[in-house]
Amino acid sequence: MERIYRTLMRAGTPALRLLLATRVKRGKEDPARLNERMGVAGHARPDGPLVWFHAASVGEAQSTLILITALLDAHPDLNILVTTGTVTSAELMKNRLPPRAIHQFYPLDHPIWVERFVDHWQPDLVLWMESELWPNMLGTIRARNIPAVLVNARLSPRSMRRWKRMRSVITPMLSTFTTILTQTDEHAANYRALGATHVITTDNLKFASLPLPYNATDLHALKDAIGARPVWLYASTHDGEEGLACTLHRKLFIDFPELLTIIVPRHPERRAVIATTVQAEHLRVCMRGPNKALPSMDDDIYVADTLGELGLFYRLAPISCIGRSFSRDGGGGHNPVEAAQLGSAVLYGPMVQNQQALYDEMRDYGAAIALADPDMFAETLRDLMRNQGRLIEQQNRGQNFAREKNAVLDRVMAAITPLVPTPKKSDAA
Structure with a gap:
């Protein structure tokens, strides 16, 4: 199934470009940063260890902010990359990301665009927020043995029914993750039923969200x-x-x-x-x-x-x-x-x-x-x-x-800390 999907995405290159052009006209893409949606980086990769967060939209992006703050407090030498898929979430990140964090738009799941993205950023750890899964990107992460954690994961009964019918696609994607941290025990049971092994219930990271800012x-x-x-x-x-x-x-x-x-x-x-x-x-x-x-x-x-x-x-x-x-x-x-x-x-x-x-x-x-x-x-x-x-x-x-x-943050940090990369001697020098 993954091979068929990759082939279809390659064949669909003109359609994907047309989709992006249409979204620009509708105000759903930033025309100045459209290349990022094709895996072309808008920034140089900083030296040293890099943790990549992917948060699809505003809700997920909000949840990343407190975790990013906690990670940088504990590991000030880390570099942070955050990808999102909407103009609104990009605006949020522009206003609220700390100095050592970079925002990029997430590339569409075209195999060439995905490879281009990962080749440039070379993440040392991937923290994937909630449950938007893309086969080509996750396959690339898995093939390169990059540690990955699915954070704040949820799986509703409706999604569970749909995913069961796609088990041959879903199970390999879930195997990408070293650990899956779920919002509830029910979600954890659903992931295990789909073949996930290391699943921990940590609660909903939204509980630990920083107070919304104000003027x-x-x-x-x-x-x-x-x-x-x-x-x-x-x-x-x-x-x-x-x-x-x-x-x-x-x-x-x-x-x-x-x-x-x-x-x-x-x-x-x-x-x-x-x-x-x-x-x-x-x-x-x-x-x-x-x-x-x-x-x-x-x-x-x-x-x-x-x-x-x-x-x-x-x-x-x-x-x-x-x-x-x-x-x-x-x-x-x-x-x-x-x-x-x-x-x-x-x-x-x-x-x-x-x-x-x-x-x-x-x-x-x-x-x-x-x-x-x-x-x-x-x-x-x-x-x-x-x-x-x-x-x-x-x-x-x-x-x-x-x-x-608010204790959910401590549980999430305890689960991901063993996977957090440390600077190499050459980086520290």
């Missing part, structure tokens, strides 16, 4: 603009959730006439659609935009159509509902720990199946409130806004949960 000047400006108005946040919203936020605002406005509802869309490029949705509800809307416009006292809805500012709004809002839990696309959920860590009471809707175990654990701990439907959503917001004591208790439970779960 203190912007926070003060927002607090001054909002004053004593009651505020709640709908974070990382998807299609359908902005309309729900408007409906909830209308229901709550009766009891809280100065209410401000803040929406942070997962994809800011949807700003025009969101603005139209709010205006159709005859509500006043302020779009933050690149100029960081501030809401007036007459505005009902404040849309933060910017990137990288969730840390700002979690610090501002005492209550946050995590998006893609009531969305029209079938939901799935986003990371709730970031909000809890920053002292915002966490709410979530019924569709969080992509992170069900995490949400269930937070609910059972009392660190998050599950909402069965929009009516319960409105009643819970109303209750928390009226009952300061309950709100503070909910915020404290969330922060305590985040602190207790």
Whole structure:
């Protein structure tokens, strides 16, 4: 199967180039760095040992940052390479990577492009985040005997069913990894059932995430603009959730006439659609935009159509509902720990199946409130806004949960430390 796949990818070179060109037109690729997607390096390889992290998108990229920091604290001579596959994640890395780390776009899985990439970077250790697996790249890593660890691995029942039908492809790919570190025992059992041998449950690395950054000047400006108005946040919203936020605002406005509802869309490029949705509800809307416009006292809805500012709004809002839990696309959920860590009471809707175990654990701990439907959503917001004591208790439970779960970083570091390369005498000299 691997030979057939390699042959097909070689034959598909024109189609892959066309795909990249199409993605550039749609704003999904950086035209100035398109060669990186074909394995052409944008930087020289630094001297000394190099650890390569691959994180497909923003969620995985967030999880790498604290692990990179911990690795460099313990091994300051290491060089770090981080690859991601999206423009958004590249922007995140540009702003938050430490000085000894380099970001590159991940090459498409063409055998020549993959070989070109590995020939240039010659990683001493590969840390592959979560579960996006590419046969040609993993085959190259395996053929060159480069130590590799699958970190924060997950394998949902749906993926497990699909992977079972592809066992002849999946099992060799999994054999690339010296160790597989999973988020839950259930995921670990799924990997073992597919033939993986050295599997360890370490918990979800998102629990150990560094607090999201923020601009203190912007926070003060927002607090001054909002004053004593009651505020709640709908974070990382998807299609359908902005309309729900408007409906909830209308229901709550009766009891809280100065209410401000803040929406942070997962994809800011949807700003025009969101603005139209709010205006159709005859509500006043302020779009933050690149100029960081501030809401007036007459505005009902404040849309933060910017990137990288969730840390700002979690610090501002005492209550946050995590998006893609009531969305029209079938939901799935986003990371709730970031909000809890920053002292915002966490709410979530019924569709969080992509992170069900995490949400269930937070609910059972009392660190998050599950909402069965929009009516319960409105009643819970109303209750928390009226009952300061309950709100503070909910915020404290969330922060305590985040602190207790932070031990995952120690477990991951213990598993990868024996594989971390050390400088050779020639490098040290």
